[in-house]
Amino acid sequence: MTVARTPRILVLGIGNILWGDEGFGVRAVESFHRRFVTPENVTILDGGTQGLYLVQFVEEADRLLVFDAIDYGLEPGALKVVRDHEVPKFTGSKKMSLHQTGFQEVLSAADLLGRYPEKLALIGCQPLDLEDWGGPLTDPVRAAIAPALDAAASVLAEWGVALQARVAEESFAPLLSNDIDHRRYEGRA
Template structure:
């Protein structure tokens, strides 16, 4: 039986670089087809509501904006028992503390993922409410998706690169997709 794998993007797309996790998941979805045992979830800022999804996953891969104290746009991959330390390293938003609690709750309930990986991106700006991703963070979206595909490959879940121009269903019916939300505003 194939392991159940969850690829989770967390963050707030309305708050500049805090949206990295969700936007990276969207890019991953637009670039790759995944096997049936892999689920993609826009976790947004759901916090403890994500516990049931984490409990159901044998393997968990998370995209998130993490303040590692590095140069903005730097990607850092953390795996296994190190992940909870980084999801609570420096509180940047309500969801981040909530996600550390999600991992703790899943552990306490006895349903902690066998494998866990975090693809974190160092944010540049977390103060621009309603603002887009900064350029250093935006520049890492495709690379983060490629890293995720590589991790899934190591976990035995081969992703297939989508054909150029292939139609891709949004993750949610009412997605505020990157292109629509962050499009330039026309001059009045």
């Protein structure tokens, strides 16, 4: 009798918080971490602009959920969820930053190594402004974070993950020991 192994799931945010809406993926995964407690088989990771350094994390994942700013040609702030074999098409569809090409390479490297996730989901947000060096997320992209978290919760529920909402006064460790608090960074403290 074979015992089914609990799938390892990676929830990943990628992007550059220093380029306006390019920071959507990082800010979304930070918000996900603040909002939800996840089971032990779920890892939450701020991937920033690490590119190929993310291969080791993707290789370990049976299922991968990614937040990112993606130019779908939609209205700013619009969300689109793509899955499985469609994900690489969008991570390389239009180069918006160095991390995006790097992430397509991460998926290719994991595939070449024979350790490609069995399920993928990309929650992409249409950016408005990618030229605002040092600027915050624009209003439509910031407003898309809550619906993106709801979309992530739906995908994870399909994958059998039961999320728990954090209690408001609950303390928890940041994703990174040197997190740049977005409220202070964006001057909204």
